[in-house]
Amino acid sequence: MKVIVDRVRCEGHGLCEEAAPQMFQLDDEGELMVLQDAEPVPAEQIEAVADAARTCPVGALRVES
């Protein structure tokens, strides 16, 4: 699985960080940092990343298998 961050859509709500804190983090400026490989997503992060994509209120995360 890979995850794609749409930087234009991302508004820094940070719900992805709540769902997958080892994968996503907002810095103090509200920019989203991806902390681990986005392609492929590490196996132990797959479920959390899928949750993060579902929880994004602006659809800025897309997962592809």
Added chain:
Amino acid sequence: MARRLVVVGASLAGLRAVEGARAAGFTGPVTLVGAEPHPPYDRPPLSKEFLHGGAEPAPPLHRDPASYAAELDADLLLGEPATALDAARRTVRVGGADLPYDALVIATGVRPRALPGAGALAGVHTLRTLDDARAIRRALDDGARTVVVGAGFIGSEAAAAARRRGLPVTVVEALPTPLARAVGEPMGRLCGDLHAANGVELRCGAPVAAVEGRGRVERVRLADGTVLPADLVVVGVGSVPATDWLAGSGLELADGVVCDETLAAAPGVYAAGDVARWRNPLFGRRMRLEHWTGAAQQGDIAGRNAADPAAARPCPTVPYFWSDLYGTRVQFSGVPDADRVECFGDPGGGGFAALYCRDDRLTGALVFDRPALALRYRALIRQGAAFPDAVEYTASRLDPARAAVG
């Protein structure tokens, strides 16, 4: 596991319920019932970028319509509202037929309150549905003089959208303070100040006496006699849970469908989203939210719990909503009940935070233009953080507010 799932309400909470049930391994038939003719779409953009000038954007659909059958194996039953529930026989009445279920998720949301006395005049709109937003868009395209009734977030966003097009807008609010219920009185005043700072007149303590016109709205008459000419009236005076179809169902209704902390309303019946009044274990009391994130989370959990009630889990939530007002990102987390509110930064620009304190705990936080802070406050509220810790965290990132605000 339940055998047949029916979800009533085809917006965010209902969609997430279907997805949640499938994610939990539910393999039986699923029907998603929606009163509107449109497949599930996202509502927050409707009062924001959907109203901006230019060509009309495509409807903000949650999913490709073909994916309901292909990926979720769900039947979409659109354009007909559910009209009755028989919880004893476990059937839902839709379009004159009775749909049987083993598990039911109620996600019918809310219905906007109409403005008393506005009758059926053309040019008077609430703003909840895609059709509402399209009608308001068209009126703005025609250069409408706009009166927004109700200075809540929906009305305020509509005003901001009209202003962005350079159109004249007046916002009238019956109460002395806007947004008092959402963010408390002092901070409500502060949010209201964003209107004046952007050239929009906000009249508070100004109830509407009548909306007048011949067939089409021409003016709004206020209780104090003021007459505001208008081609478009956007009514944002709150909403009520869409529970009339549940009368006589045996479910407990009290400003929403009353649920326990797993969102269960009765055996086999769960509720999610704006319609659900559930016990939020994080705050130890019942609440009902009208927020995107709450609806998404509750929908997911209600769908999973409905699919497998034996493994039902609770739904703890830190309430969270956001708004865009004249280019300012406004975010609120938690609840506005507070003994005191401490402010940092400058509400006029460059970042601002108001921390809500109750019993020496952080219970809520209002943030302008600092999304990373809003996220940290949600975590602190979830942890039940001591108020001084939240103050210390903030003080290293924003200056104390220069003057008393609110």
